[in-house]
Structures are given as C-alpha cells and as structure tokens.
Amino acid sequence: MTEQPADAFLAELRAIVGDERVVADDTGMASYLTDWRGRFTGRARAVVLPADTGEVAAVVAACAAARVPLVPQGGRTGLVLGSVPDAGGAAVVLSLRRLNRIRAIDPANRTMTVEAGCILQDIQEAAGGAGMLFPLSLAAEGSCTIGGNLATNAGGTAVLRYGNTRELCLGLEVVTADGRVWDGLRGLRKDNTGYALRELFIGAEGTLGVITAAVLKLYPQPKAALTALVALDSPRSALALLGLVQERCGAALTGYELMSDFCLRLVATHFPALPKPFAARHPYYALVELSSNESETHAADLVASSIGAALEAGVARDAVLATSSAQALGLWKLREHIPLAQAAAGKNIKHDISLPVSSIPDFIAHTDAVLQSAFPGCQVVCFGHLGDGNLHYNVAPPDGIGHEDFLAHQARVNRLVHDSVAAMRGSISAEHGIGALKRDELPRYKPAVELDMMRAIKAALDPLGIMNPGKIL
C-alpha cells in the first residue's frame, strides 16, 4: 500500500475494520472501480471491507456522520453500473465480500440463512450438499454474490418455475442509512404484520440501505431434468408451444428459452465445436426443460408426450431430445454461448426488456420492422426467457458497418426499441436493473406519480442521500 495523506475520516474507518481493510491507494482500489463490461471506471475515496454486520453498521454510521456517500458492492457483475462509484471520487465503496458465511440451513423449514457476500454458486452447492435446491441460476453465478442478486432482484433461467430472487427470499438483515441494523431474518411463508420492507430493499440497488444477510427458500431437488430443442416457424409458434407444454406439464416446465436462427448461426461461426442439432435451418428454436420430482421415466414421458403433441399439431417443425445429461448440457451450451458469440463478433447494442408474454410475437415483428427502416440491414440477436416475457433483444450493425461505428447510434437504437417496449406496456429493464446506465431513460417511461413516490421513499429512508447516489433516481 502506498503512503496515505492524513485523513481523520479514513482513520475512523480503519479503527472499525482494521488498517488492512481500508484500501485507499489507486492500485489497490482499481479492481473495485471498473464495471464488469469494462465500459466505465469511477473514482473513490476508499474501498472498505468490513467483516460482519456490526462493522457494516459502524462504517455506515461513520459515513452518515461525515456525509460521505456509500456504494455497496458485491461480486461487481452487474450490467447497469449499479455497483461502481461515479467519477466524482467522494464516495466510499463498501465491499460486502467478507460477509460470506452460510449462517444456517434448516432442512425441515426448507430455508438457509446466508450473508450478503456469499457467492451464488457456493449457496447452490451448500443447498445441494443438504439434499436441496436453491434454484436461482444465471450466467455470473460463479462470481456474483447473493447480496447483489437481492439488490437487483436477479432473474436468470429458472424464473419461469421458481420466480425472481424476490420470490426466493423470506427475510433480510439490513443496515439502514443511519447505521442501524434491522433484523428481519424471518423464515416465514406467511407474515402480515405491516409494510413490505423486505420487498422494498429487494431491487432497490443499494439506494435505501445495505443488505447484509438473507433467509432463502429451498426446494426439493428434482429427480430428473430433461431437455429438448424444438425447431419452430416463428415467435408465435413458440408461444403456442409454451401454452401447450404448460397446459400438459404445469410446474414440471422449468425452462423455456427462445433463440432466433441468427443466434445459432452466430454461435456456430464462433464456436464451431459445439453441437449442431439440426441438419436444416429453422427460423426459431425453443429450448425446453422439463423436470420431475418422481423419476427420470416420468420426465421422459412428459417430454415425449408434450413435444410429440406439438409435432403432431404442427406447432413444431422438428425436435431433438437430449438422451443423456451430456447431450442436455450441449443444448444448453448453445443458449449460453449466444452472448459470448456476440462478444466475439463485436460490440452490439443490448436491451434487457420484458413484455406481456402474449405480446412477444407482435413486439418482435414491429420492432424488427422499425429497426430495418431506420438502419437497413441491421441484424437483431433475439433470444431470451420467453416463458417470462423477457428478451435480450440486441442489435448488431448491417454488414459493412463496423461494430464500434454502429455504437454511435446507440441512443437512437435504444429509443426506438424502448419506445416500442413502452407502447406494448413492457419494461426497459427486465432483470438487470437501472443503475446509473438507464437512470436518465427512466423518466421517459415511468409515470410521474410513480417517480414521485419513489423519491418520497428515498427521502424517507435515506434523508441524507448517502446511499448509492446517482443510481435509479
């Protein structure tokens, strides 16, 4: 660590967490200041790494007393600049990484109590070790923390069956903006004793308080999960297939992902070693996962009968059923490699949007046409969690235009796509949040009365405005 200037405030932080846990030199701070996609680097007065909830509370109280803004940070895998400080350099980054204990597992209540800094994958594994399932699953699970998942109400691939992070949390421990500890670590399925504070902190992106621990819901481990890739004519067929499978399989449907042909061609180009399930090309594909708590045979029956019915009814053009877990993994890899293939092809303009599921076909048709009219030849990388109405609808340049050059049109592309979303009563951020990245877009799409209520709540719970300023509002 390089020599620091005398600073009474930092000395106070050091007295709380220990000298080594206050990082104030540029080299030491660097990895905490740049966002995951490498698009932005902020500045900070220091990075503080408390060890437990008591230290977090003391740090927040010190910041409140000194009117120093705080930026809570987990695994720093967010995509909307929610967990990095701005360029001003006045803020302290509060890293929750050292709060990484699994405090308790209660198998008969199907809950576990974890600290905010636990890595999602470690939680999944601890649940698995106790014979249960924590279903939250997303690309960054090897490095994101549950505190960040809660602060952003993370989604992922299991939302269709198990809900967003919000639905997987029964209780919270929170350090409030004035440095008090709220013990709301309840493991209750029903509790109607006042306002939904838990819900308010979930998804607030650290702007109302700091989540330090949570009680999570666990589920029985399915005995089997089988995957099929189904070739389809159109998004409308994908919707029809979704309805058919839900009708026949109910909660056994645990995954339903849509991919356009362009997505799979992109993957084939950049990852030629991955499987190519169909000899022919088809306009769209759905990745369908069915799980059974009973047996592998039961799961196989569900897949065969529902996909069989879809083929018979002409809803599906063709289908490949994975007959081994290796094959299933191969099909899922196609889906997971879409963002990687995109990145390999060059930067493009990303959108994380949601719509009523029933509006997806019209949205795609309408927005594709709007974009073609504005940017003839542009290419849409359209994939996502169709069962939740959540599309990653990304726009790449026409052939002959460079990816970097095309980024100059980002604001206009965003406007066209998000206006189309709003016209169909959708959301401009389905699972990533608002952060600093989409903050300026929010007033265009949120009713004024809603923004007013959000501002009133912010002022009520963080009257000094020190909690993650410049994010969301």
Added chain:
Amino acid sequence: MTEQPADAFLAELRAIVGDERVVADDTGMASYLTDWRGRFTGRARAVVLPADTGEVAAVVAACAAARVPLVPQGGRTGLVLGSVPDAGGAAVVLSLRRLNRIRAIDPANRTMTVEAGCILQDIQEAAGGAGMLFPLSLAAEGSCTIGGNLATNAGGTAVLRYGNTRELCLGLEVVTADGRVWDGLRGLRKDNTGYALRELFIGAEGTLGVITAAVLKLYPQPKAALTALVALDSPRSALALLGLVQERCGAALTGYELMSDFCLRLVATHFPALPKPFAARHPYYALVELSSNESETHAADLVASSIGAALEAGVARDAVLATSSAQALGLWKLREHIPLAQAAAGKNIKHDISLPVSSIPDFIAHTDAVLQSAFPGCQVVCFGHLGDGNLHYNVAPPDGIGHEDFLAHQARVNRLVHDSVAAMRGSISAEHGIGALKRDELPRYKPAVELDMMRAIKAALDPLGIMNPGKIL
C-alpha cells in the same frame, strides 16, 4: 334516506359520485360500520360508493383537501377491524364494491385485470370460464373482494403451492393519498425498474393509498386433485409426512392442513352428519391434497405411492383416500367446519400465527404446556396450514368455565401465545393482518428500527395521515 343536514363537504362528494351514492343516514350506513365478527361498530360521516377509478381519485382528493380521513372498504370480511371506521365519526367509508368489472383476460399471458370490488369467487369463476385457475381460495371467497385480499395479502389454503395474494399479483392501479391515479397495471413476470411500490401497497391495509384494480396471475387448471386424510401420532409426524410428500411430489402437493383430534371431535359433536373417516381416534390428522396437470391416474399414483411410503415407514398410523370428488369434499368439509364448530361451542380466543415450519412441533408442545400451567384444563383448538407454518391456535375455556367468562383472560392468553411465537421467531399475524385489533401489540413484537421505517414510509406517502388512520400504526 332520511333528511341530511346541510354539509358542503358531503355536497362535494355528491357532485362526484351522485346523490344516491353518498349515504349519510344511520340506517343506510349501519351495514358498513360493523365488523364481520360483530365485535365492533364504528361511526362515520358518510359512506361513499364511487363507480370507477376516476371517481375514487376525486373523492380522495376532496377528502385530502378537507383533511377528512378515509376508510377503504371491500367485502368487509376482515378479522382485525381493518376496514371499519373507529368510534370518532370523522371518517368517510370509501366502499369499492361498485368497481366490480373484470377488465380483461389475456390467456396467452395467463393474466386477468380486475377491479378492486370484484368478489373473489367471481374472479375464480371467470378464470375457470377461460379454462384457467386463479388459485387464491379462502373461507370468505363468496363475499370478500380482491381489493381487500390485496390490501391484507390474504393467504388461504393454496399458499403452499401458489403463494399468498402478493405472489399472485403482477400489477396494481392505485389512487394515492393526494388523489392521483398510479397506473401500475403491468402484466410482466420480470420488471426491475425501481422500487417495489406494488409490494408496498399489497398488505398495507389501505393505509398508504387505495387499490382500485390489479393484474392477477392465472395458472393451468389441474386435470385432477385427490385428497387423503392421514392419521398421525404428533405434529412431529405431520412434519415428517410433509417432508416425505414434498420430496416425492414437488409442486403436485397443493394442500396440507393439520388438525388435532380435539378439532375433529368438536366437528363431530356439532355436525354429526359429516363423515367420520376413522373408527379409532388418533392424536393428529393431516389433510393432504395432490394435484396433477397430467391425469387422474397420475394424481392417484402420487397419492398411493407417497401415502403408502409414509405408512410403510411408520410416519403415518392410518389413512383414508377419497375415491370420489364427493368423498374429497367430505374430507375438506371436516377441515372447513372446525371454525363453525368452534363458534357453535362458544366464543374462544383466536390466534392467527406463523412459525418456521420446523418449529411447529416445539411451539405446540411448549405453548400447550404454558397455557395448561396458567389455565389448567383449557382446551386448544389447533389446526391450520402446516405447509406454510400457519396455525390457527385457538384457546377454549376449561370445562366448567363459561366461554364469555374466559374472554376476560383474553389479553393474558394473547400475551402467553404471542410471546411463545416471538421466542421462536414467528409472526403474530400470518394472514389476517394487523388492522386496529392488533395495532397495540405490534410494538412489543416488531423491532423499533422496523417500526421507524414503517412510520417514515407512512409519512412519505400519506403526509396528511388521512388514509385509514389508526390501522397498523
């Protein structure tokens, strides 16, 4: 209607909703002022019956301008005095009953948009008519309204599988305390664009604003639902059976109700025509419902195999499987007649509590002992939604003491039971809410920091304090 005194404020309300929709005479108001259980009658300045959201907003704005408190009211079936005015007589009762339109059903999105005054059963039937299920189900469904269900985050018998009312709602329309309309009627499964205002209004019992409409989630109709009554040694066996069935059947488990032998004897005494499933007596019983989206055969297989395994493992003492829907109805009637049998036996001291599911056996043993020590010979009517950790743990007098006389001990009984709940990190109101009835108990069981945050939010969203004053806080 009798002659009214001149009153400029009431004239303003009449100008908004029409003369006939402002009721200010004692006879006309009577049915709006007394709570469901007939325990309390309040007073009001008038009862107002707006026809639509615009009229609600105008009424609230008029009340805000005149600083007149408002009591939103639905079907008036609440159990905690949440929807009746206090004795002061200053408040206006705002009945939502005329907002009773089903605005839209979107089968492909599995949602319906309904107004707050819709009766729950009408919503269930409309969903059924469209081939889908709205799963919220509770005793008052023939007269309670969805607005009240949302305002109290109602529970019921399907929570284990489908969640509380909170989990069944995707969007809200709300009239704020200053008379503006917030259109949050989104039908989205994922939407991370700011604070969880929807969640905040749900369960706030009308103290933050008036819910006027909602987007509800629909589910596929199960193809079959089969019921078994299982005889058990103890609450601990009931917990073991629950774990076994969840493990084998997953989401197919759609109901799991616990009943003590005393409950069933009470029902047999007061409703001798109802079925008596077992020749012998057993300490406890679990009512188990398993549903299948596939077929009746599949549901029957699930029941036979899981209950069979429980008998084989010695977890269950005996079991009766309903082999017809008439038989299933008979078993459910036993459960539903417990409150009626209690009422027939005389008033008793009721508790609507929840606990971590794993703590239920210890809670019952401990609290039974505490009560026997304080009131030797008292009788506990213990039943409820074990799968959600929710017990209706009601206390009847010892033989020889009159039910009315025993009510004199209500405060002490409540204290003993609720202190026992709190010691095990449970909730003193699982599904009924706080209202006016439990308001004074709340500070004993809620952390001060939580109450402070609730008060700050109340002041932020209802700065004049006109929304259902005296409820919750």
